[in-house]
C-alpha cells in the first residue's frame with residue numbers, strides 16, 4: 264500500500280543525479296538556493312561513475328565524478344534522495360507539486376552504516392547490473408565501491424529470505440516489511456537531468472549481441488577497462504582468454520533510418536577511439552580495428568585525439584557491417600562492405616567485437632505529465648538559440664543528455680546554464696526566500712541518505 268506523507272518545500276527540484284543533475288544542483292546550492300535531487304538508482308553518479316577513463320584527457324573517471332557526488336551529498340543546501348522516481352508533476356499558482364515514489368531498499372537508511380557484513384553473509388549471487396552483467400553481486404549489496412550513499416539494498420526478487428543478512432547486521436537495519444512511500448515536494452523550478460540509456464544490446468538482430476557472448480556493448484567494455492572492474496583486467500567473457508583482436512562497430516542504431524533513428528549519438532566515435540587507445544595500452548599485442556562510416560571528432564582537442572589513435576596503430580576501416588556471426592570457437596566474425604573499395608564484401612574474424620550502440624532518452628517527461636518530448640524523444644527546448652536550457656514548459660529547465668546526446672564537458676556546461684536560468688526564474692518570481700524554512704529538517708526526515 265502506498266502511503267502519502269506531507270509535502271516538503273524546496274527551491275528547485277532536480278530530476279536525475281548524473282553528472283549534469285549534480286552539477287546543476289551544486290551550482291544552485293552555491294547561489295544559496297535549496298535543492299532536492301531525485302535519483303532513481305540506489306546511488307547518484309549516473310553513467311559517468313561507471314566509465315573507466317574519459318576522453319579527451321584520459322583522466323580517471325571516478326577521480327572526477329566521486330568528489331562531485333560527495334560534494335552534492337554533503338552540501339548543506341542539497342538533499343539527495345536515491346532509489347526514488349518522479350511519478351507526477353502538477354502545476355499550481357505558486358509552482359510545482361511533484362509526487363515522488365521512494366522505493367523500498369528493505370534496509371533502514373538511517374541505521375545502515377555501509378559495513379557490508381550483510382553482503383558477506385549472503386550466499387546468493389546474481390549478475391551485477393553495474394558491471395553490465397559481467398560480474399556477480401549478492402542479493403543484498405552496496406551498489407558499487409564508491410556508491411553515494413553507502414547504504415545496502417536488498418533485491419527481494421532474488422532473496423531466499425534465509426535471514427542471514429538480518430543476523431549479521433550489527434545495527435538491525437534490515438527491514439523486510441518496508442513499503443514504498445509517496446512523498447510530495449513543492450518546488451519553484453524543476454531541472455530535468457534524466458540523461459540517456461543505450462539502445463538494447465540486441466537492437467540489431469543480425470549483430471548477434473546477447474546470444475553471442477563475445478559481442479559486447481561499449482558500456483560493458485568501460486567496466487572491463489575500469490581498474491576495479493569485474494575481472495580486474497581485460498578478458499573475453501566466454502572463456503576468460505586475453506583478446507588479441509578486437510573489432511568496433513560504429514553507428515549501431517544511430518543514423519540508421521532502417522530502424523527509425525535518424526540522429527547521430529555524438530559520443531560514440533570518441534568513446535570508441537578512447538576505448539581503443541586504452542585497450543592497446545592494456546593489451547599491447549592486440550590488433551584493434553574500428554569499422555566506421557565517418558569519424559565525427561568535433562570537440563576541442565578531439566581531432567588530435569583521433570590522430571593520436573591512428574599514430575598508435577589503431578586501424579580505421581571505412582565499412583558497413585552487415586552481419587556478425589560466430590565460428591565454432593565462439594569468435595565473432597563480421598561481414599563487412601568496404602566503402603573505400605567499391606563495396607567489396609569480406610569477412611573478418613575477431614576475438615571480441617564491441618557495439619557502439621546509440622543513445623536514447625533516459626525518461627519520457629510525458630509519463631509525469633511534463634509535456635511531450637521532441638520527435639527524437641529527448642526534451643524539447645523552448646528557444647534553442649536564446650534560452651537553450653528553458654523547455655517548452657515555463658519553470659522547467661533541461662541539463663545534459665536529457666535534451667539530446669552530449670559528452671561530459673557539454674553536459675556540465677549546460678547544467679551550469681540551467682542552474683543560472685532556473686535561479687533567475689525563481690528570483691524573478693520572488694520565490695527563493697519563501698521555501699527556505701524547515702526544508703532540511705523535513706528532508707532529512709524522509710531521506711536518510
Ligand SMILES: Cc1cc2nc3c(=O)[nH]c(=O)nc-3n(C[C@H](O)[C@H](O)[C@H](O)COP(=O)(O)OP(=O)(O)OC[C@H]3O[C@@H](n4cnc5c(N)ncnc54)[C@H](O)[C@@H]3O)c2cc1C
Nearest residue numbers: 279281282283303309310317318457458459663664670671
Ligand atoms: C560507452 C560510453 C562511454 C562514454 N565515455 C565518455 C567519455 O570518455 N567522455 C565524455 O565526455 N563522455 C563520455 N560518454 C558520455 C557520458 O556518459 C555523458 O555525457 C554523461 O553521462 C551525461 O550525463 P547526464 O547526467 O546527462 O546523464 P546520465 O549519466 O545518464 O545521468 C542521468 C541520471 O538520471 C537518472 N534518472 C533517469 N530518469 C529518472 C527519473 N525518472 N527519476 C529519477 N532519476 C532518473 C538516471 O538513473 C541517471 O542516474 C560516454 C558514453 C558512453 C555510452
